[in-house]
Amino acid sequence: MSNPGSFPYIRGRRLRQNENIRRMAAEHHLNKADFIVPLFVMEGKNEKVEIPSMPGYYRYTLDLLIREVEEIVLLGLPSVLLFAKVPDNKKDNEGTEALNPKGLMQESVRAIKKEFPELGVMTDVALDPYSSYGHDGIVRNGEIINDESVDLLAKMAVSHAEAGADFVAPSDMMDGRIGSMRNALELEGFQNTGIMSYSAKYASVFYGPFRDALDSAPGFGDKKTYQMDPSNVIEAVREAKLDEQEGADIIMVKPGLPYLDVVRAVKQAVSVPVSVYNVSGEYAMIKAAAEKGWLDEKQAMAEALIAFKRAGADLIATYFAKDMARLL
Ligand code: PBG
Numbered sequence: 001m002s003n004p005g006s007f008p009y010i011r012g013r014r015l016r017q018n019e020n021i022r023r024m025a026a027e028h029h030l031n032k033a034d035f036i037v038p039l040f041v042m043e044g045k046n047e048k049v050e051i052p053s054m055p056g057y058y059r060y061t062l063d064l065l066i067r068e069v070e071e072i073v074l075l076g077l078p079s080v081l082l083f084a085k086v087p088d089n090k091k092d093n094e095g096t097e098a099l100n101p102k103g104l105m106q107e108s109v110r111a112i113k114k115e116f117p118e119l120g121v122m123t124d125v126a127l128d129p130y131s132s133y134g135h136d137g138i139v140r141n142g143e144i145i146n147d148e149s150v151d152l153l154a155k156m157a158v159s160h161a162e163a164g165a166d167f168v169a170p171s172d173m174m175d176g177r178i179g180s181m182r183n184a185l186e187l188e189g190f191q192n193t194g195i196m197s198y199s200a201k202y203a204s205v206f207y208g209p210f211r212d213a214l215d216s217a218p219g220f221g222d223k224k225t226y227q228m229d230p231s232n233v234i235e236a237v238r239e240a241k242l243d244e245q246e247g248a249d250i251i252m253v254k255p256g257l258p259y260l261d262v263v264r265a266v267k268q269a270v271s272v273p274v275s276v277y278n279v280s281g282e283y284a285m286i287k288a289a290a291e292k293g294w295l296d297e298k299q300a301m302a303e304a305l306i307a308f309k310r311a312g313a314d315l316i317a318t319y320f321a322k323d324m325a326r327l328l
Pocket of ligand 1: 128281
């Protein structure tokens with residue numbers, strides 16, 4: 001007889017016998033409440049444009065965006081993350097348009113909160129869509145300068161809060177921005193406006209399709225002097241802890257799938273919810289393979305999304321949110 005405590009007394013396959021037993025043994029589950037839906041808004045009326053490198057994903061004018069948001073609400077999804085596409089003639093080095101109280105982002109927040117006051121509305125805070133250089137901060141002599149950019153980003157956060165944003169989501173990776181934003185929000189009376197910080201945002205090629213969506217690719221150079229080096233993980237923990245101390249309410253890791261180890265490390269280091277951004281390039285890869293008939297899209301999506309939960313993510317920003325919600 002073999003030794004109790006090993007095969008055949010112990011058989012892992014007992015827990016995999018059928019769908020119900022596998023469900024009982026599942027360590028992680030996806031919930032609609034996990035998802036943050038990124039949305040692209042553009043100027044104009046009654047128009048939606050498919051993003052070529054993101055099949056099935058669109059930029060909407062505000063009137064149509066509201067209908068899209070309605071669908072999101074009806075599906076039971078709790079939050080959206082807004083990105084505005086800014087026409088070239090409104091871009092400059094200081095991102096002046098970003099502070100326009102009647103700007104597209106501000107109007108979008110107002111319109112969405114008016115129709116759906118309970119929906120969690122998050123806004124992207126970064127200069128790149130507004131910058132003539134396509135960088136996340138102000139450019140001087142070919143450099144992206146930190147402190148002046150931070151002052152501007154803090155004003156941008158206040159402007160979004162004034163419009164009614166529940167959370168501002170700084171994606172710029174300037175140093176000290178969370179503290180400055182928290183200060184500015186408190187001073188202006190926005191105690192309840194939260195900050196979801198892109199704390200560990202890597203200089204990644206997987207943002208390519210997103211930059212097509214917003215026409216926001218850097219005009220010169222790359223973003224490596226502010227976004228993180230893909231080889232680093234200890235540095236991600238440092239950034240995350242700093243942001244937590246500076247007052248971030250949610251800490252994000254971005255991109256997602258190639259950085260699951262970072263999600264785990266950050267989750268273990270902080271005491272606030274951790275979100276992960278399943279970015280545009282990750283979406284595009286699955287879509288492209290599915291279009292070619294090389295992968296089953298729905299299964300690939302579900303497997304990728306549960307991997308985020310397994311890694312420790314509490315929230316997932318994903319272009320698959322609606323599709324996944326329909327399966328849940
Ligand atoms: C820019 C920003 C980017 C994304 C979100 N905010 C791109 C970048 O840093 O160049 C990428 C999102 C995605 O790829 O889905 N501040």
